[in-house]
Amino acid sequence: MSHIHIPDGVLPLWIVAAGWVVTALLLALCIRRVDSGDVKRKLPLIGIVSALMIAGMTLEIVPIAYHINLSIIAGILLGPALAFVSVFIVDLIISMFGHGGITVVGLNTMVIGAEAVLGYYLFQAFRTVMxxxxxxxxxxxxxxxxxxxxxxxxxxxxxxxHINPAAALHTEEAAHDTHGGPAGDVETEGGLDFGRFVKTIFLLAPLGWALEAAVTGLVVSYLYRVRPDLVASEKT
Amino acid sequence: MDVSAIDYYANHGGSFLHRASAPPKLVFAGLVIASVVVTRDFYFLLGAYITLAALVFRTGLPAPRVITIAAYPAIFALIFAAAGWNGDWIGAGVIILKALTAALASVIVIVTTPYPDVFASLRPFLPKIIAEGLFLTYRSLFLLLDLMDNLLKALRVRGGISRGKIVRNVVNFSSGIGLLLVRGLDISEKFYGVMRVRGYDGKLSGGYVRGGSPACGAGAVLTGAAILALALSIRYEPGLESLGVYFVYAALPALALSAAWGLYPKWEAEAWKKS
Structure with a gap:
């Protein structure tokens, strides 16, 4: 639901550039944080988890125009730093297939990377509580x-x-429910009812969240039974 | 998205784009995407898209399939166009063509360039962990797709996926993903062990840029540069706005000729017709 599918050339250049800069800084931070020996050992795991995310993202669930990201599973298995790296790899590869523009790879990495990092910390917190x-x-x-x-x-x-928001999601209902301004180079002129759009999204998005949560919960539950070391081990 | 087919096209073609090395083709894609970012002209975008389609025919690959792969972002662009609809067909067309043109430029590169070559070209600009991760993800993707194919067959044969039973399907599908992960991890750990035995110390060998035909590479870069120059002229030079229409007129015969060339049987096209 959170994957930005805006085509190249639609978002303002400054926000695209800001996305790349912030992602580059976060990547540098993540790479500094992980131990080089740990990275060597985990490279195959990064490969498999990234490949699984790509496979998940290419399976479109047509009625609700949604695809699962599996980013929370990536966070839990790889830890926050390596998961962010993995998300960047995934976004870079799928952008080459035309899935999300190449120029928005930075923004997509920020958004999906946030999912993975938050997923890891929240998982640890909930496990402590439980x-x-x-x-x-x-x-x-x-x-x-x-x-x-x-x-x-x-x-x-x-x-x-300040773009028309329905483009940022692949949610058809949202598109029909939003009175956008002129598309052009995508500066809206008062046609955008952002509050109404937010309400629509938060009305529809839980369908996708529920699906992703169910898949994540069942996969992690399965992994915990079969390979508990993967779920319980220390991560950076 | 058929990754196996894309990989096959990239490794078995013999067109001028296949003969060019990866860096000039990446520059070509970058220039086309830059022109898409710069332009607001519908006719220019239409001309650029037709030109790229002509290039696809010229590669001798199954053009409809390649163009279909690159049409994926049109779904989302259509939603965007619908959201911003104010009765202006040109405005909606600009959004859709921006998505299609940028995606087709990227897809032309990946269907004519083996992925290791693309990654090797990016290696100097990326941190080591990301460069190595790209190679391993690519390798793991094929491994996983094989496993997934078998898993889906097994699920269907044993009634694990059936119509109308959404909860059961989600449970079985999720267990399948878990199984894929575990099996994939087992294989990747064995792979890592083999790499260590062979002296892996954090750097994969083989990630180098293969040389290609300089003339073919220059052709790709010049095509991209011409498209960008046209986009800049139309956008910033007063009085040149109508160039976009002439671009369409020039691109259409090029497409017709390329399509005719693509239909004419020859060694590099034969392989796809047989397969």
Whole structure:
């Protein structure tokens, strides 16, 4: 739900550039944070998790125009720093297939990376609260909250860029329910009812969140039964 | 998105774009995307899209399939156009063509360039962990797609995915993803062990840029530069706004000729017709 599918050349250049700068800084921070020995050991895991995210993102659930990101699972398995790196790799690859513009890779990494990082910390917090039991429920709750926050970040991007917001989501109902301004180079002139748009999104988005939370919870629950070391190990 | 087909096209073609090395083709895609960012002209975008479609035919690859792969972002562009609809067809067309043109430029690069070459070209600009991660993700993707194919068949055969049983489908599908992860991890850990035995110390070998035909590379860059120059002229030079229409007139015969060339059987086109 939070993946920005705005084509190249639609968002204002300054916000695209800001997305790249912030992502570059966050990537540098993440890479500095992880131990180089740990990275060598985890590279195959990064590869598999990133590949799984790509596979998930290419499976479009047509009726609600939604695809799962599996970013919270990436956060739980890789830890916040490596998950952010993994999200960048995923966004870079899928942008080459035309899935999300190449120029918005920075913004997409910020939004989905936030999902992964928040997912990790919230999962740890919920597991602590639940005394280490019910990993599935902890991850599902973490998924719902992370998606709520990342969708809010995406709405923030839409708000500051002053574009017609329905483009930022692949939610047809939202598109029909929004009276946008002129498309052109996408400066709206008073046609945007942002408050109404936010209400519409938060009315529809929970469908996607519920699906992603269910998948995340069930996958983490399965992994906890079969390979608990993956879910419970220390992450950076 | 058929990753296997894209990989096959990239590795088995013999067109002038296949013969060009990766860096000039990346520059070509960058120039086209820059022109898409710069322009607001519907006719220019239409001309650029037709030109790129002509290039696709010229590669000898199955053009309808390649163009379909690149049409994916049109779905979202249509939603965007619908959201901003004010009765102006040209405005809606600009949004849709921006998405299609940028995506087709990217897809032309990936269907004519093996992915390791693309990543190797990006390597100097990326931190080591990301460069290595790109290679390993690419490799893992094929591994995972194989596993996923088998898993989906197994789920269907055993009744794990059935119509109308949404909750059961989600539970089985999620367990399937978990199983994929575990099996993928097992394989990747074995892969890591093999890499260590062979002396892996954090740097994969083989990530180098393969040389291609300089003439073909120059052709790709010049095409991209011409498209960008045209976009800049139309946008910033007063009196040149009508160039976009002439661009369409010039691109249409090019498309017709390329399509005819693509239909004419030859060695590089034969492979796709047989497969």
């Amino acid at each position: 005394a280490g039991r019910r990993a599935g429920w902890a991850s599902a709750l973490a998924a719902v909250m992370s998606l709520f926050l990342s969708t809010s970040i995406m709405l923030g991007v839409v708000y500051v860029s």
